[in-house]
Amino acid sequence: MLWACLLLPQLALDSVLRRLPDPEKPLALVSGPLHLRHLHAVNPGAAQAGLKPGMRLSAAHALLADVATVIHDPLAEARWHRFLAAWAYRHSSLVSMQWPGCVVLEARASFRLLGPWPRFEARLREELTALGFSHRIALAPTPRAARVLAGLRDGLAVTSAPAMHELLAKVPVRRAALPEGHGERLHRMGIRDLRALRALPRDSLRRRFGVELLQHLDRLHGEQDDPLELYAPPDHFDSRIELGYEVEHHPPLLFPLRRLINDLCMYLSIRDGGVQRFVLRLEHEEGMHTDVEVGLLAAEREPAMLFELTRNRLERVAIPKPVVAMRLLARELPPFVPAARDLFDTRAQQALPWPQLRERLRARLGDGAVYRVVPAGDPRPERAWRRDDGRPLLAPVLPPRPAWLLQKPVPLRGHNLRIVSGPERLESGWWDGEDARRDYYVLETAQGQRAWAFAAVGERENWMLHGWFA
Structure with missing residues (x-):
């Protein structure tokens, strides 16, 4: 397996800057009690003015009076950490946000789909930049090694265990992500790198620093399984x-x-x-x-x-x-089924697909202004259609109907009317008091128009026009 670590060095600051129209203006995150506020993080604009993390807020205002300040919210930072883990889940099914300020994901299984590591890495960087988060990326055979290497140098990629061991041997103990701050203690004792640390007797290290240090070293070098807490996306x-x-x-x-x-x-x-x-x-x-x-x-x-x-x-x-x-x-969040498209689509480049046009009209005109009509089960033409409300369709099979149906039938005037087809007898509506008994014909007028008209049962005069065929 190969693990990629996405280190997020200023996650809290980026989560604030990405929502601002002008992220270049000097801005600082502040934390601490009200009377002892200090700077938690600063953006490049504030850093150029001399502001630094850890500085007292009063000193920061003395250097830059108009600096914008935002209270650091750890809950918001954790929420954006989860969001980035969800984003990484689209690239790999094994994602962990176990360590603060970084996301690790298994990358080798995605090479077949997303391409070799250089292409995969470029895609990760492009999407993280578009999302508005600064980052450092490294690749290694173990997740802990990828995390350590990302902190050393951006872009490091090690694909074999021997090369990883050789590189880790030179890592300073203060930058090896050792548990409980042991890195600083070991450095003060004269232990400078991991090679010197691993050369010490394991029993002495366990008695002095606990078993957690040995477990970290073994998992870092791939000599012991590393049971990560894997991320699972929520359903909302x-x-x-x-x-x-x-x-x-x-x-x-x-x-x-x-x-x-x-x-x-x-x-x-x-x-x-x-x-x-x-x-x-x-x-x-x-x-x-x-x-x-x-x-x-x-x-x-x-x-x-x-x-x-x-x-x-x-x-x-x-x-x-x-x-x-x-x-x-x-x-x-129902399943998404993309609309079917022809391989050689001849639609104009600026033309909107029908679903997008429909939703845009509904948003501008109202939900009830755009709807679909479907056949109903009533054979009477004036009641043969209804708005689509999701009910199953039980419409009978009928002969062709005119594209233009009049709201109410009107007398059809004219001479030389020729019967093209018919009659089609319609007898319905006895159950609702609007009984209809008609003989429908397709008529052709002297001008060549085709009309849909009816007369009383058994008669061929006194035509009532009900629609026009296109």
Whole structure:
């Protein structure tokens, strides 16, 4: 097996920057008690001004008065860690988020589908960059070795055990991810690298540092099985973005909305599913919220389409109070079946597929404005069609019907009417008090038009026009 480690050196900071329209502005995450606030992480803009992690907040304001600050939320960081594990699940069925700040996945089994490691690595980097997360990637025969190598140098790839052992022997003990801070203690004792550490008697190491250190070394070098806690994706999607400011109009909500929709579609591709109904929740102060419900006639997962539909729904909703956060909830995630397409599709490049056009019309005009008609079981023409409501169809087999059916029959005037076909006798409706007894004919007028008309049973005069054939 070959394991890839995706090290996320500034996961907490990236989870905040990705939701901002301008991530280049100086920004710092702060943590600690209210009276002893210090900087947890800073972006490049703040670092250029001299701000550093660990600096007191008062000192940071003295250097850069207009730096934006956001409270570090460990729960939000853990939530984005799970999101990235779900994203990695689309590339491998063996994914672990056991260690903070990184995701490991088994890569060898995916080479046949996604290509050799250089191509696979480039794909991982491209998608992580698009998601807005900085990263370091390494490949090794064991997950712990991949984690250690990713911390040493970005892009390291070792595919054989002997080469891995040779490389690990040179790793400083302080950078070998040893448990319980043992790396710093060993360094102070004069043990500089893993070669020197492994040369020490195992019994002495166990008595002084515990069995966990020996287990870590054995699993690091592949000499003992490493039972990882594997990730399993949830059966629903729930993501939330705090805006950091109050929003009273729709346009400023579009940027975080696009982020939420892209994250949803990424999650759907992981599950190989779609979404048919979800809720966009606009959160206000004092625990109040406004829900924007989005429903589709079929499961979809196209980001541009779902964003367009949600934006149209959002713009039709009045915002009663300033919005401070947005949340996207999707619990109905049916299987996704892509629409069938011809290999040589002659459709114009700018033409919209029918499902996307249908959903766009429903979002703009309302759910009841766009619907499908299907045959009904009633032979009377004025009652032979109904809106599709999902009930099974029990329609009888009928002769061809005109494309244009009049709402009410009207007298057909004219001379030289020629009977093309008929009669087709219709006797129905006795059970609802609207009994109909008619003989229908296809008539051709002097101008060549084909009319669908009826007369009283047994008669061929006093025609009543009911429709026109195309």
